[in-house]
Amino acid sequence: NDVWVFEVSTKNLVKVIPVGKAPQLVAFSQDGKRAFVTNSKSEEVWVLDTTSYEVVARVPAGREVMGCGLTQNSEHLYVTAGGDNVVAVIDTRTYQNVKFIETGLDVHGLVISPDEKYVYVANRGEDTLSIIDSSTNQVIESIPVGKKPDILAISPDGRYVYVTNRLDDTVSVLDATSRQVLKVIPVGKEPHGIAVRP
Structure with missing residues (x-):
């Protein structure tokens, strides 16, 4: 139930910061001054000052919070x-929830398109990927993918969304324009993380 801070150049542990129960992921503001930590068992997002290591806010965000993504201006945080x-939308200037968006069952991973028009989320409980229009904060489409989709990544140009399917050991590749699954790639057992190298 803490966040460990390391100095990259020396690989030394600098600080251990107590946070909520079962911390999952961290998102950083564009200026690097704030870190947003999802804590699944305490149902909150904790906001850390990265200079002082102090907790500056605790925002209730729902049960089993996990995936998170910040807009480029760092004014809104999307949290599954x-x-x-649901996906919670948090105003990071006031640390208040501005909306809860109903999605599919057991929503988990999340990624924001580079142009910030869309938020993609994985619904583990119904094997779908939902697309949220960020201008309205409404789900506009849900697309079948593999079994228990977990984590998402998007190409730097926003053309492709990659989805790890944990229970069938595959990655689905979605064309973001046509919203069609282009390919299903067999990988190792229970894939639960993915990144795209520019």
Whole structure:
């Protein structure tokens, strides 16, 4: 239930910061001054000052919070809450929830398109990928993918979305324009993380 801070050049542990229960992921503001930590068992996002290591805010965001993504201006944070089947939208200037978006069952991974028009989320409980229009904060489409989709990544040009399917050991590749699955790639057992190298 803590966040460890390392100095990259020396690989030394600098600080251990106590946070909420079962911390999952961290997102950083564009200026690097704030870190947003999803804590799945305490149902909150904790905001850390990266200079002082102090906790500056605790924002309730729903049950089993996990995936998170910040807009480029760092004014809004999208957070998946799988226990409530919603995505919370947090105003990071006021640390208040501005909306809860109903998605599919057990929503988990999340990624924002480079142009910030869309937010993609994986619904583990119904084997789908939902697309949220960020201008309205509404789900506009849900697309079948593999079994228990977990984590998402998007290409730097925003053309392709990659989805790890944990229970059938594959990665689905989605064309973001046509919203069609182009390819299903067999990988190792229970894939639960993915990144795209520019």
